[in-house]
Amino acid sequence: MAVAVSPEGVPLERLPETEAPQAGSRTLVRAWIYTLAALVVLMIAVGGATRLTGSGLSITEWKPVTGAIPPLTDQAWQAEFEKYQRISQYELVNKGMTLSEFKFIYAWEWGHRQLGRLIGLVFFVPLIWFWFRGTIKGKMALTLLGIGALGGLQGAIGWIMVASGLEPGMTAVAPIKLALHLTVASVILACLVWVAAGLKDRSAFPTEAGSGFAPHVLVGLVLAQIVLGGLVAGSKAGYTYNTWPLMDGSLIPPSSALFVVKPWIENFVDNVLLVQFNHRVLAYALVAFALWHAWTMHRRAPGSGAARRAKGIAGLAAAQMALGIVTLLLVVPLWAGLAHQVLAMAVLAMVVVHARMCVAK
Structure with a gap:
């Protein structure tokens, strides 16, 4: 003591x-x-x-x-x-x-x-x-x-x-x-x-139980998406395939194009098509999971702080995905690239706060 x-x-x-x-x-x-x-x-x-x-x-x-x-x-x-x-x-x-x-x-x-x-x-x-x-x-x-x-x-x-x-x-x-x-x-x-x-x-309110594993999964998904975003930035993959929702004329590019580099593992870093495709796919998964979590929390505890945060996260994640699409279509102008990066940090901070508030004091 x-x-x-x-x-x-x-x-x-x-x-x-x-x-x-x-x-x-x-x-x-x-x-x-x-x-x-x-x-x-x-x-x-x-x-x-x-x-x-x-x-x-x-x-x-x-x-x-x-x-x-x-x-x-x-x-x-x-x-x-x-x-x-x-x-x-x-x-x-x-x-x-x-x-x-x-x-x-x-x-x-x-x-x-x-x-x-x-x-x-x-x-x-x-x-x-x-x-x-x-x-x-x-x-x-x-x-x-x-x-x-x-x-x-x-x-x-x-x-x-x-x-x-x-x-x-x-x-x-x-x-x-x-x-x-x-x-x-x-x-x-x-x-x-x-x-x-x-x-x-947090003395004025109890621990917000009932959130389950979802807040921590959101933290993991956001960090994984940031990793993929770093690979997109480093390989300049955002300056290629500047169309949406199609990539090179396809919703899902053929495997022969996604894994053209040998050995195949190097495609995840060196093949700009696969690098950008991975970033797109995880964005869809992240937004879908955030929307599901918001809906689940609204049903379990409508009006609670956890439900409000879950809705905010879903909205912010959707806005970040929309900004990413705009950044891609405009071929990464400085303002859009910076806004996309900073908003990613806002999403990360929000999911971390949500996860922390959903665990015991």
Whole structure:
């Protein structure tokens, strides 16, 4: 047992080490974690813009500390530009690019990396303060440290992804590494939202039983769809087969086209037809499951918080699928691609909150 202390220094009731902070402390911690979640979404959005503007390979070195300072002189800018001119993306895609054009793509990648540094500060400085004051302790402290470790791993994965695009002959990062980078970011977001939702004061209402396995299945489906979306983005599959509901003139393309690459397993990453088809099919399954869950919850507990959330999830999932179709038909304009990515994070956050609220306190 230990005495928890509020941010104002007022002792709270004695609590087991594994329990969450109480009263005002809980509200403050929730606000901090949701702020982190918002920053992660912003990071994902800037990462999407970096990809869509072809900026991700503009910084060819990984300098976690000194890299925070951008080039400040004409000589420093020229040196950075010369490093970029030595990679294949410049030679094969951007040959003849001016220094001002390079500064534009450099700014996107630098901003993306700066946001990563900012998230690290916003995570660890308050965490240390909360822990020192006794506001966070026990199991919750270890959970948050685990999320922080995952964030550090994400930084390393980001560089591994960039390094794959710096290999001779490569003009973009490897699709599977981009998908991994996006997936880990999404898992971090899900973990933050799960912890924050668990800190909500639920004394006024009981645990929302009767939801069964469906909320957790929704979380799994959304994460799987994000993985497939990362593969679509990494392989640029969204720039092909820009018709709907038909793909290359068929609702279901022939297997000879879906599995043209040998060995067959590589089609799931390297065959843009199968990559996009998988993303489409899972979208249909996800929306159908969300609609079924909303209908089921309405029948079981009409007017309950769980039923309202289920309806909201179904509506948001349907809107996300519609936006994905628009993005495809318009051949991935910047605004649509970013909106589609950010809305995916909103869907993920909502299903995680729903799943957390449907388990015991």
